[in-house]
Amino acid sequence: MNRKNFIKNTGLITAGLSLSEIRSLASSWQLPAPNKLPRWKGFNLLDFFSPAPHPSRNPTTEEHYKWMRDWGFNFVRVPIAYPHYLDIDRSKDITPDDVYKISNEAIDRIDALVTTAHKYGIHVSLNLHRAPGYCINAGFHEPYNLWKDEAAQEAFYFHWNMWAKKYQNLSPQKISFDLVNEPSMREDMNDQHSRSGPVPGDVYRKVAKGAAEAIRKENPEHLVIADGNNVGNTPIPEIKDLNIGQSCRGYYPGAISHYKAPWANKDINNLPEPKWPGEVGGKHFSKAMLETYYKPWTDLIQQGVGVHCGECGCWNKTPHNVFMAWFTDVLSILKAGNIGFAVWNFIGDFGVLDSRRTDVDYEDWYGHKLDRRFLDLMRKQ
Secondary structure (H helix, E strand, C coil): CCHHHHHHHHCCCCCCCCHHHHHHHHHHCCCCCCCCCCCCEEEECCCCCCCCCCCCCCCCCHHHHHHHHHHCCCEEEEEEEHHHHECCCCCCCCCCCHHHCECHHHHHHHHHHHHHHHHCCCEEEEEEEEECCEECCCCCCCCCCCCCCHHHHHHHHHHHHHHHHHCCCCCCCCEEEECCCCCCEECCCCCCCCCEECCCHHHHHHHHHHHHHHHHCCCCCCEEEEECHHHHCECCHHHHHHCCEEEEEECCCHHHHCCCCCCCCCCCCCCCCCCCCEEECCEEECHHHHHHHHHHHHHHHHCCCCEEEEEECCCCCCCHHHHHHHHHHHHHHHHHCCCCEEECCCECCCCCECCCCCCCCCEEECCEEECHHHHHHHHHC
16 A cells, blocks of 8 residues: 555545644554565475484375365474484483484485475475474473573584584575474473473573574575574574564464373363363354464564474374364464464374374375365365
8 A cells, every 4th residue: 555545545534634634644554564484384204304314104105295285284393303313322412412312314314205295396394303402392302401501502503503404505495494393391391281481581681692603604595493492482583683483373272272182281081172162161162262362473583583384283082073163263464474384294193194183084095085175175285
């Protein structure tokens, strides 16, 4: 809208304002700031999600990429556990020295996944789901703490420099680097249900800045993304000036997205029945609560920071109609903010294929069970 149309459409002249007052208002009026990150849409691929380098249960194939492309998707996030690509003795606890022992064979397997994605025009976001000294998941010994120990931070920078060097000649249209999955200050990384809180802002800034510098040492144009603080839920104002995108989550409220998920609930047998919208556990669930939750993220875009939703979706125990009603609202809010998304996962319990839901009329898709209703929702958003 130009200044002439602004004046005409607002009817300010008939309101009795002077021309100078009208011009002042018109010059201050601005369109919302555009999102600096593309509105990518796609999936998380879990081929390298485990710390052990055993074959994935649902390995990604070239055919899978073709389906994604043909369905209109253009993005994959690859969450990696860094021990997956180490050459170490796995019968012993990992040591700080072990963290630097890279397996070239394992790196080549990851690179093959990246290269095939690019063949089909799909952007790849590499993510350290387990970084040296930190993971939101339990079940693996870490020799130090990423947020407290310099040795862990130096190892973290080493790993990101290695990946940046490998892809130093790729443009940000093809690859991005998502620093660490869902940061938090976990009390006990060996306890799946250990309480956690946000990483202190100055600490997050130090670690993110060091990693971004290690990445951009190889290519100053490399695209860097940081997951939201407090397990991906809140923006990180402390890094707004670092030219780093930020990644939110599409799991709110957890009573919908993680209903009966054993890693998210201590007692899966005594949970309130999920509804959307409706009363759940004494709280009223509605689209309005989602709008409140995402407002800090849309505000961040207005401040010039790119935002993408790196993970979203729903565990397969939530009734399908509830999931679809809730996720329709989630995606509509993300779309209104021009925020892209990546579902966790493509094939599996959160995915469009083989989700093992018991209340879906699946369509046969080359031997897989396709949730067509879920797929159609994602495609139209």
